[in-house]
Amino acid sequence: MSGLRIVGGELTLPTQIITDPFVASNAAIGTEKLKHSYKPSTTFNSAIGDAPATREEIVMVATSAGTIKGFHAMLNVTGSSTDIDFDLKLNGVTVLSSVVNITNTDADGLVKDGVLSTTAFTIDDIFSISMAVTTNTGASGSFAWIDIEEDNAPS
Numbered sequence: 733m734s735g736l737r738i739v740g741g742e743l744t745l746p747t748q749i750i751t752d753p754f755v756a757s758n759a760a761i762g763t764e765k766l767k768h769s770y771k772p773s774t775t776f777n778s779a780i781g782d783a784p785a786t787r788e789e790i791v792m793v794a795t796s797a798g799t800i801k802g803f804h805a806m807l808n809v810t811g812s813s814t815d816i817d818f819d820l821k822l823n824g825v826t827v828l829s830s831v832v833n834i835t836n837t838d839a840d841g842l843v844k845d846g847v848l849s850t851t852a853f854t855i856d857d858i859f860s861i862s863m864a865v866t867t868n869t870g871a872s873g874s875f876a877w878i879d880i881e882e883d884n885a886p887s
Contacts, residue, residue, distance in 0.1 A: 766884060767798075773877035774861050780808055784816055784874040788862035791878065797854045798882035803846035805832045805863075808873020810840055815866040818876050820846060823858050827851070831864075836871070853880075 755761070772791035776784065784807065805818035817831040827850040834844060853859075861876045 811870030813869035
């Protein structure tokens with residue numbers, strides 16, 4: 733094993749050598765060394781068959797610093813005349829390079845991904861998702877979510 737050395741009676745290993753399969757399930761690893769994935773989401777307080785209505789909802793308050801990994805939105809049914817924009821906001825400011833737009837020309841249930849312009853966040857940052865409806869004829873089942881990775885376990 734390259735780089736293996738013993739210092740003062742302790743074994744020192746090169747970084748990145750101990751990976752998940754080699755960590756015991758009962759290992760007492762400090763939370764500062766862990767990352768936690770979350771998928772906060774919203775249906776904008778509507779049932780699957782409800783027509784979408786303009787709304788913004790807070791979906792999460794960060795318990796530690798971390799990284800936004802993705803943003804996704806969909807309509808279960810896109811309808812016959814639909815134009816709806818979804819936006820991800822951090823402390824009230826968009827983190828997307830442009831909103832996610834869904835129209836009646838998109839397939840029912842198609843998941844559309846946002847392009848992130850900001851990915852970092854800190855403790856106590858507030859995440860909200862907005863849906864701005866221009867037209868919604870026949871549309872239903874709005875849903876949006878974020879892929880988030882926090883650096884530490886919640887305290």
